Amino acid sequence: MAEPTGPELSRREFLGVLGASAGLAAGCSRPDRGELVPFTRRPDGARPGTADFYASACQEGRNVCGVLVRTREGRPIHVQGNDRQPFGAKASLRAIAGLMDLYDPDRLPQPFTGGMASSWPAAEESLVSVLLEARAGGKPVLLLTGALLSPTRRALLKDLQKALPGLVHAAWEPALGGDPESAALLACFGDARRPRLRLDRAKLILALDADLLSGARPEEIAGFAANRGERAMNRLYAFEGGMSLTGANADHRVPWRPSRAAALGFALARALGRRGIPLPAGLETALAGFELGALAREQGVDPALLESLADDLRQAGSSALVAAGPGLPPQAHAAVFLLNAMLGAQGHTVDAAAAAPAEPLAGREELDRLLRDAARGKFAAALFWQANPAYAFPDAALWKAAAAGLPYKVRIGMHADETARDCHLVLPEHHWLESFNDFEPAADFLLLQQPAVSPLYDTRQGEDVLLAALRGLGGADPADYRHYLMERWRREVQPAGSLVPFERFWSAALHEGVLRREPVARPPRRLDPAAVARLAGQAAPLRAPGFELALGPADGVGDGRQANNGWLQELPDPITKLSWGNAVSVSPTDASRLGLVDGDLARLTVGKTAAVLPVVVQPGQAVGVLSAALGYGRAVGTVAGGVGTDLYPFADAAADAGTAVKLEKTGRREALAFVQRHHKMEGRDIVRSLPWAAHGAGSESKQHDLSTLYPPQEFPKHKWAMAVDLSRCVGCQSCVLACQSENNVPTVGAARVLRGREMHWLRVDRYYEGDERSPRVLLQPMFCQQCDHAPCETVCPVAATNHSDEGLNQMAYNRCVGTRYCANNCPYKVRRFNFFEFTAATPESRRLAFNPEVTVRPRGVMEKCTFCVQRIQEAKSAAKAAGRELRDGDIEPACAAACPAGAIVFGDRRDPESRVSRLARSARGYRVLEELGVRPAVTYLADLRNPADGGKDG
């Protein structure tokens, strides 16, 4: 048939025009995806393809740690510890994760006035005019901040107070409540400086609800791990309500009500008195009511254990260290001060000489008074900086009244958070990786913070906002906070009479990130027995039967400031293994009584406050104690919004011993994003644990028949291997985050964690052994074991995974077709599959955190730990460029570099003298599931425990 002709538009032409016009219209609206700019006008000193490092420092509440920031082409891509800082050279968990906050797409890009985008000159003019008006009218201005910690920041506030006499400053850390520890220090010593805990000097450690080994405290982990080996072994007792990492690592862990911690401390002091260490004068009568035997009966604990603890303390003397958790009341802290003083630990394991200046925090009474004043209209304005009271202040009604009574509110912060929504002026702040500052974590050294990147957005450092206010008020006139900081260092920090020009001194200090100095000599402080006696008289009596609630910052997101960080949200709780949210932990006995199982929704009522949240049945939880993490339940944030439950409203009632706590089953359930759902080893020795007294007897080495039909493998140059010392590892998960940062591992969200699709290349497995009321906890970092007879390699139909001649089990991503046979055949379950195109879903700003040395994996591809092969290649190139052979210790994978305990050692097994070879020959060394004959390259060194009875009962 002939084609139709004539002027009519054919069907084919019509569709063609339709498609073309649609394409044109769509093409015209194509979003701008940026353009490639050659690096021809590169900044001075920048070498494309080469990493630069900047020493800096990260503050987190009342903790600060020195860091080394790795940058590539101007982008910070990794945070690790500053090796020059004294006392533990590693970064805290949240400092490593701080990188994600820098690139958070929710960050405020510019100032906002009344909800409308504004400019800095207009915003500053508005702020200054309000402050001038307040000064002229004689009305006070409220400044609410977090802990200051920086001497220069303190100086700036003093200058501001001079220029604005009505400025009322209060520092507040929500997770510390009323800061009972400082209150107790002040009462008992007349000095609120917090001493440095020297776990490295301690042979016996007693932790009363103190989580000394959480990832926020790398220094204390390092000190603890230094004495966990064949040569030196400490002993850790932990008395706690909920299960913490410290309890999990304890040689003796006792479930104990937090409200009875003070009573235990005072009873131990009396027991020491009976063992020949005299009680300070006047305390014998005050402590008469505290008896170890009665307490043991009351808490259902073997009295012999408490007596043995008293013997141990007596024997350890000044090498003992007693610590109380920051959430315990002042009475418990007073008991701990008394014990440390009686044992002679003051000045040895409890080092007050190097204590940092006191950091006065506002107590609840002071905050209540300020907010009531605000509600009455006393203040002309309020500035909120590093403090988010709309989220974290427990009394929401009081905050609302205060917010309504404040005529002008300013938020200085990185996000449009809960408080910013109530504020007239919102001023975006630099991230700490864009800021200058100094910190004084101890009397004998200072840490310097410097930017590792120019500001990404139109933001300013919080201190620069205050300086602008100071200038507007006619105060000092430095160009910016950096100059202000340098001037103060020139005047007060550089040693007087130094012949070194200040610029050189300053550059050297920035280069190192640390400045050591002689601490000011102070007379040793004396414990006031009368104050201890007074506090002992106030020690909480035994509560009526019922629950008590223990709240504390989450191991991942902390107090909630970093809740919008996907890495921290997906990092599971080290004990419950719950990610993306919080739950209330209940003891198995209480759960059984209330008919609760994991995931049940329960109504928690404390006084007049109630919330419904999921339940986790936690082995080892003390009967009658409920514990839960703060930091969740944020109302805003693309990542944080709506995740978990906000428990700050319970903080007041939880601290009040008299408030009734109720937990009721609702009958509803919620799926919980656990990353581990099986908690027993089922008789297999996956994690070996030995009593220290029996180590070295050789009985721990089990021989397996490793005969094979495969030909022997040759490793002509190197044979990479790893050793993990389980006795040093405390399970803090710094390695997990460092691996995620180094290797571009995506976060997948709660929905996919629920389906078992999390992507972490490295996980820390947690197993329970024994009675669930008081189990032993075993922790084990688990990652690709780089097996020489790898079962994954033999089943790959396309040979995408194969073995290198250096012993690495390597992946060719381009070749992988995603059959997942390898994951099924892996006995360690360490292979991860990209079910989705996670990279495409990553916002543009977050992609800047990617490490350019590591391939970003597409959908449908299997991935796993590579032993940080990019670092191996980097070290090889560096050695070649230097014309030398690789040396032991040249290569440090991200996990080993981040481990505060020094538990992970990497090296070449072909070198018999390398550290990893020596550890692999250790009597404690074993391979997990060695009986399968897969010949893993990772040697685990059995965990050592040091119970008082020598581990007779196993």
Added chain:
Amino acid sequence: MSRRGFLKGLACLWGGLGAAAAGVWGGLRDAALGRRPVEPPRRLEPPQHSVKRGWEEDRG
């Protein structure tokens, strides 16, 4: 207007409307899912007044 011209115009109009509708739909879906356009960082530059540590020095 010829029939052919009319049909061509109609095709262009439909095409344009279709593309615009797709754009509006995409915007509505993003809004419903809580996505918002992300401002890219304004620049990526090394810090101006910081002192870096050399790579070799750090390795050494």
